[in-house]
Amino acid sequence: MRNASLSLFILLFLGLSIKAQPLHQKAAFNRADTLRGTLTPLRTCYDLSYYHLDVSIDIDQKSISGSNEFVFTATQDFKRLQFDLFSNLKVEKVVYQNQELPFTREFNAVFVNFPKTIRKGSKDRFTVFYSGHPIVAKNAPWDGGFIFSKDKSGTPWVSVACQGLGASCWWPNKDHQSDEVDSMLVSIRVPKGLKEISNGRLRSVQKQADGTIKYNWFISNPINNYNVTFYIGNYAHWTDEYQGENGKLTLDYWSLSQDSAQAKPHWDQDVKPMLQCFEHWFGPYPFYSDGYKLVEAPHLGMEHQSAVAYGNQFKMGYLGKDLSGTGWGLKFDFITVHESGHEWFGNNITSKDIADMWIHESFTNYSEALFTECKNGKAAGEDYVIGIRHNIANDIPIIGAYGVNKEGSGDMYYKGANMVHIIRQLIGDDEKFRNILRGLNKTFYHKTVTTAEVENYITEKSGLKLQKVFDQYLRHTSIPELEYKINGNQLSYRWKADIKDFDMPVKVSLTPNNYTYIYPTSIWKTTEIDPSIKDETFKADPNFYITIKFSK
Structure with a gap:
């Protein structure tokens, strides 16, 4: 190039x-x-x-x-x-x-x-x-x-x-x-x-x-x-x-x-x-x-x-x-x-407005991780999609302005792929996730689509409430921040995000070497945690593209 x-x-x-x-x-x-x-x-x-x-x-x-x-x-x-x-x-x-x-x-x-x-x-x-x-x-x-x-x-x-x-x-x-x-x-x-x-x-x-x-x-x-x-x-x-x-x-x-x-x-x-x-x-x-x-x-x-x-x-x-x-x-x-991945996302499924180009690029960027997974195993695919995060700018929203032939941020590639990866974690069933990807290409075969149609399809087929996830990652520049504090064996946590009442589940280390789902909202919640987990050793599952912040 x-x-x-x-x-x-x-x-x-x-x-x-x-x-x-x-x-x-x-x-x-x-x-x-x-x-x-x-x-x-x-x-x-x-x-x-x-x-x-x-x-x-x-x-x-x-x-x-x-x-x-x-x-x-x-x-x-x-x-x-x-x-x-x-x-x-x-x-x-x-x-x-x-x-x-x-x-x-x-x-x-x-x-x-x-x-x-x-x-x-x-x-x-x-x-x-x-x-x-x-x-x-x-x-x-x-x-x-x-x-x-x-x-x-x-x-x-x-x-x-x-x-x-x-x-x-x-x-x-x-x-x-x-x-x-x-x-x-x-x-x-x-x-x-x-x-x-x-x-x-x-x-x-x-x-x-x-x-x-x-x-x-x-x-x-x-x-x-x-x-x-x-x-x-x-x-x-x-x-x-x-x-x-x-x-x-x-x-x-x-x-x-x-x-x-x-x-x-x-x-x-x-x-x-x-x-x-x-x-x-x-x-x-x-x-x-x-x-x-x-x-x-x-x-x-x-x-x-x-x-x-x-x-x-x-x-x-x-x-x-x-x-x-x-x-x-x-x-x-x-x-x-x-470029071959685009035969499915971009060429088979095409966004009606160029503002929705994330439909082309986010899934195609994720196709690189899937190919890595096919060749080298699931852990390799996860490493790849986590690794590309250093290219994310978080400059402007991924979705562009409608009706003026304008794309959004180049983050539609790397950040968009990581959003798809998060949705895969939330679904928690790779066969179900695969059927959703295949279903998108079958349902919208040789069609032009809107963001709403893609969001609604994934939401319906997954059975999850994903609208706030889509809103945060596609329509805002910042990523959600998990704020936490630890007092003995008590973990307190909440989300700080642009979306009101953001409530995405996330996996964290409640016990050593293991990740367990918690269900934060914008309001502080508390749960028990292994006493060996300290402020400096508490972690979120790296498969979730978020930030975490210790709160005193």
Whole structure:
């Protein structure tokens, strides 16, 4: 993603994530933010079912030109709608039933007027033709945009990463996570001699009159906009298969030709064990019909659906470093595991509003601990998730501002994973916890969701009162503090937290070398404790991400 040693220091110092990172915080939101993030009637009036993105990428000029067809069903009567395309890209024309439609722009939003009312329930389509020079990322995927790179032989190596920035930075679409097309055709023309990989399955390769080559990739599953991608370069390709819960899953590997000898054994060590582990915990891989692809990319990584971006330099850990500081993080390739975990959380289950991105990142970050557990045992998984806490900033709430296309804190990764781990402790039954994770992926299969839907599902299936836990960890910056005092064999304790009447159970050392549940509230409570437990030896179970404070 960036220079390995410098980036690791900066990321860990700031407590930020190692992947698609929330953009810089803003003090206030403007009209452009609202146009991008709010679901107005001009966006909800049509429900998308299909895109055909058909473009040519000029590597020398760093430009793009082509079209995108929108196929939709009207959800209400309308004559005007909004789609999105960054203002540095030119809308050449909007065509509907063989006639050009009038349109206007405001910031990155485009408003189209139809000649007649589109009636509710009707299925229709229009095509946007466009061209221009897309944003070139300075430090992808952190800032987003096109990446124009070259391999060691000087051959062009080009891709895109746009989570956070938005897919409308390079192609016209309804750029809101709440509306995913059911299927999509991605057609991309590239110079002769280069290969192009996108999401889904390759339908055809066509020679063009101008000497370029057109690759047509069909995506048969719902996909969110920022996952639509391409990789252009001198690629080697090999295949394998995995016998999974839903039968044969095809595995396609694409590395630069110059890296194929190194890539094959490196990827082999993690991919199948990872898929087996994640299917055990999360349920069947969500995109059997599109297959699983791992593609070497000119940036660190991204969860591009069925075409996972990989740029970890074939090292274990994160660019050779252990983000947990425990040693366990060097037992697997971080990018392979993390970005593939997003196939379940982020790609299968997608948040409607980007403010709820914790749904993507918290569970996926926890998938690293689960994979560690699958390979090395439960204690190793616990060590890993406890170890990543040193990356938590507790700066702003994990949930961002709604309706303005704004993520919350990068703590959605490490702190969010620890919240999931706490919920696992409170459930106290790993099979029940596993069924909840699998149930989430089954209940919300190929759907977009809200935080409330996820919270309510976990609360209902666990049978626990978890709302105050969610509120404290997702909506506040501080973590709950267990205040205690010991007088002889009497332990007094209470919670100090942002949430009124916070009452999360927690395990503590009432006897030596053993943890027992207590049930604190905001009011002091008292219980008996082994006399050998003193102020300095009293501990909380480290599986709970809390602070404890001795009160005199």
